Amino acid sequence: MTRNLSYREAINEALVQEMTRDESVFVYGIGVPDHKGIFGSTSGLAEHFGSDRCFDTPLAEDSLTGFGLGAALNGLRPIYVHMRADFLLLAVNQLANMVSSYTYASAGKLKVPLVIRAVIGRGWGQGFQHSKSMYSIYGHMPGLKVVLPATPYDAKGMLISAIRDDNPVIVMEHRLLYDVSGEVPEEPYTVPIGQAHTLRPGGDITVVAASWMSVEAIKAAEVLEKHGVSVEVIDPRSVSPFDSETIVASVKRTGRCIIADNDWLHCGFSAEVAAALAEHCPSELKSPVVRLGYAPAPCPCTRPLENRFYANAVDIIRAAEKMLGTNPLDLSGEEFYSYEHKFQGPF
Amino acid sequence: MGFSPKPTDALKLNLELYRKLYLARQAEESIRAHYAENEMKTPMHMSMGEEAIAVGVVSVLGPDDQIFATYRSHAIYLARTEDSDDFFAEMYGKETARLKGKGGSMHMCDPERGFMGTSAIVASAIPVAVGAAFASRKQGNDTITVAFFGDGACDEGVFWESLNLACLMKLPVLFVCEDNGLAVHTPQSLRQGYRSIAAIVSKFNCQVLEETSTDAEVIYDLTRKAINLIKANRQPVFMHLQYYRYLEHVGVNEDFDAGYRSRKEFEEWRQVDPVNLQRKKLLGNGTSETEIAKIETKIDRQIENSLKKAKDAPFANDAELCRGVFS
Numbered sequence: 001m002t003r004n005l006s007y008r009e010a011i012n013e014a015l016v017q018e019m020t021r022d023e024s025v026f027v028y029g030i031g032v033p034d035h036k037g038i039f040g041s042t043s044g045l046a047e048h049f050g051s052d053r054c055f056d057t058p059l060a061e062d063s064l065t066g067f068g069l070g071a072a073l074n075g076l077r078p079i080y081v082h083m084r085a086d087f088l089l090l091a092v093n094q095l096a097n098m099v100s101s102y103t104y105a106s107a108g109k110l111k112v113p114l115v116i117r118a119v120i121g122r123g124w125g126q127g128f129q130h131s132k133s134m135y136s137i138y139g140h141m142p143g144l145k146v147v148l149p150a151t152p153y154d155a156k157g158m159l160i161s162a163i164r165d166d167n168p169v170i171v172m173e174h175r176l177l178y179d180v181s182g183e184v185p186e187e188p189y190t191v192p193i194g195q196a197h198t199l200r201p202g203g204d205i206t207v208v209a210a211s212w213m214s215v216e217a218i219k220a221a222e223v224l225e226k227h228g229v230s231v232e233v234i235d236p237r238s239v240s241p242f243d244s245e246t247i248v249a250s251v252k253r254t255g256r257c258i259i260a261d262n263d264w265l266h267c268g269f270s271a272e273v274a275a276a277l278a279e280h281c282p283s284e285l286k287s288p289v290v291r292l293g294y295a296p297a298p299c300p301c302t303r304p305l306e307n308r309f310y311a312n313a314v315d316i317i318r319a320a321e322k323m324l325g326t327n328p329l330d331l332s333g334e335e336f337y338s339y340e341h342k343f344q345g346p347f
Numbered sequence: 348m349g350f351s352p353k354p355t356d357a358l359k360l361n362l363e364l365y366r367k368l369y370l371a372r373q374a375e376e377s378i379r380a381h382y383a384e385n386e387m388k389t390p391m392h393m394s395m396g397e398e399a400i401a402v403g404v405v406s407v408l409g410p411d412d413q414i415f416a417t418y419r420s421h422a423i424y425l426a427r428t429e430d431s432d433d434f435f436a437e438m439y440g441k442e443t444a445r446l447k448g449k450g451g452s453m454h455m456c457d458p459e460r461g462f463m464g465t466s467a468i469v470a471s472a473i474p475v476a477v478g479a480a481f482a483s484r485k486q487g488n489d490t491i492t493v494a495f496f497g498d499g500a501c502d503e504g505v506f507w508e509s510l511n512l513a514c515l516m517k518l519p520v521l522f523v524c525e526d527n528g529l530a531v532h533t534p535q536s537l538r539q540g541y542r543s544i545a546a547i548v549s550k551f552n553c554q555v556l557e558e559t560s561t562d563a564e565v566i567y568d569l570t571r572k573a574i575n576l577i578k579a580n581r582q583p584v585f586m587h588l589q590y591y592r593y594l595e596h597v598g599v600n601e602d603f604d605a606g607y608r609s610r611k612e613f614e615e616w617r618q619v620d621p622v623n624l625q626r627k628k629l630l631g632n633g634t635s636e637t638e639i640a641k642i643e644t645k646i647d648r649q650i651e652n653s654l655k656k657a658k659d660a661p662f663a664n665d666a667e668l669c670r671g672v673f674s
């Protein structure tokens with residue numbers, strides 16, 4: 001049976017079902033058992049499964065990542081939760097030098113079924129230390145899987161896949177997605193890691209957009225459709241492993257591609273997508289690839305600059321018009337996502 | 348250079364402390380009153396409850412001393428600068444603020460006045476303070492560097508590494524641990540596998556001073572002692588100061604119904620509220636109600652005025668977004 005669930009409820013349900021199924025699964029991190037429960041995603045776990053299996057920790061990101069590794073090597077299935085992806089950066093040493101290479105370094109004898117969840121901040125004046133995503137740096141390392149579920153359906157299915165995976169998986173969840181709702185089956189299911197998903201078929205332009213940007217891309221596609229432009233929206237879903245085939249196949253058909261990312265462009269995931277196109281379908285491209293993402297600056301706090309910092313549906317529409325050589329549409333009648341109306345402060 | 352001499356006139360000092368305490372408290376009261384208007388779009392980590400520490404420590408510092416702090420620094424910033432115009436302009440994200448709103452509540456920075464910035468990545472400004480102290484000594488400046496941080500910061504490895512470094516290199520650092528017993532909602536008992544931070548730090552080559560008072564003058568005197576020790580012994584000092592956080596971790600409301608702490612505890616600390624306590628002290632020292640009211644009215648007007656100016660000011664234009672990434 002499917003029901004309408006929010007993204008946060010979908011994550012919560014995946015955790016409850018997997019913790020019920022498998023005693024070796026446990027959840028830890030600052031705030032996981034408190035009354036806010038990581039924006040509701042871990043609510044009720046401590047009450048239901050006890051403080052052995054859902055517990056609070058000191059502030060010690062580097063150590064607690066190594067701790068998760070040690071537990072995982074011995075058959076437990078740890079899920080380490082970070083309220084912000086920015087705090088995960090304190091654990092880059094463990095990830096780059098330990099976690100990602102352990103299986104390789106043990107000639108495959110040791111497995112690392114470790115899951116790390118990290119919330120991409122954004123919004124409401126979070127500023128430059130609570131708004132990063134930087135998933136490209138984790139995708140850069142062989143031995144780590146990195147996924148970016150963008151729908152409640154994928155949030156549940158990919159988290160379950162991550163928990164059952166015998167390799168380390170980093171699940172990055174965009175804060176604005178927590179309020180998105182959609183159809184989610186009640187029973188446990190998996191969504192394979194490493195497969196892109198075509199969210200919307202179209203023939204004129206391919207927009208590759210992960211995580212929150214897929215929501216913006218769909219909005220842009222809906223607006224453009226009214227004006228006769230058919231946009232295909234592909235959610236890569238997974239930074240690593242990266243399904244370039246789905247994207248390349250789409251661009252071979254459309255001949256045009258916009259990559260809309262939740263990150264800085266330079267050396268980012270968007271560059272990887274562009275490289276795949278340059279490698280696999282350079283002659284099919286009717287115009288140069290366009291990349292959209294964070295402005296090349298730390299994220300400012302004040303709203304007007306913060307709004308300019310992030311790419312959005314309007315930027316995608318403008319890029320499409322430029323690519324097609326059409327006149328800018330009058331967008332005054334359109335209502336776009338703004339966190340004024342998606343994500344109301346103060347909090 | 349170094350730090351300012353203690354005013355010989357105790358009354359004068361107590362008036363100064365009260366002025367800063369009252370400013371910090373009322374500025375935040377005014378944030379509370381206006382936050383729901385949804386114009387200050389910056390997450391607020393309020394100082395309420397810690398004013399005695401902020402004001403007591405900062406008032407001892409000289410103009411060239413440096414402060415490194417955290418996302419919870421309203422009181423420290425206001426005690427240092429008394430600049431409510433800049434403060435509110437930053438809260439409202441306006442162009443008229445020094446940072447033009449790029450920093451917000453968590454990231455105030457005013458290096459010209461020795462407020463060297465903050466970090467909202469817990470404990471990550473502590474080593475920076477140690478490096479600043481190294482520079483101060485190397486350049487022959489007789490200044491002190493202060494690192495403010497919470498009890499949660501002591502969980503982090505970088506705190507211990509920085510403490511070790513400062514002690515090893517005998518640097519003029521004043522570590523100020525503002526201990527409210529909580530990291531967000533998690534009590535010390537769930538985070539720290541030792542009984543006393545002060546006892547452990549005292550095994551390092553530094554001096555440790557502890558205090559639970561909410562009397563800004565007591566903190567002031569203790570800070571003077573700390574700075575004298577730093578200068579006399581050429582060693583860092585670690586001050587462990589306790590206080591009670593009045594409001595939720597982030598946000599402008601009380602949260603005693605959330606279940607992780609009791610209102611009763613708050614009521615007890617409220618008995619020794621740092622602002623009231625200083626007010627009572629002044630009355631006891633022979634300051635009249637009228638004189639105190641005069642100070643208060645002046646500050647109330649100052650805040651009202653700053654708030655209005657901030658509201659009326661323009662935002663920076665888009666070109667500001669990528670300006671200042673490099674020097």
Ligand SMILES: Cc1ncc(C[n+]2csc(CCOP(=O)(O)OP(=O)(O)O)c2C)c(N)n1
Nearest residue numbers: 087419467468469497498499500529530531
């Ligand atoms: C490295 C890091 N981990 C986690 C967080 C999330 N976080 C923000 S404030 C905070 C609590 C810090 O407590 P403490 O140092 O005692 O400061 P207080 O808020 O009590 O002033 C936590 C865990 C963070 N900002 N940085």
Ligand SMILES: [Mg+2]
Nearest residue numbers: 497498527529
């Ligand atoms: Mg604390």
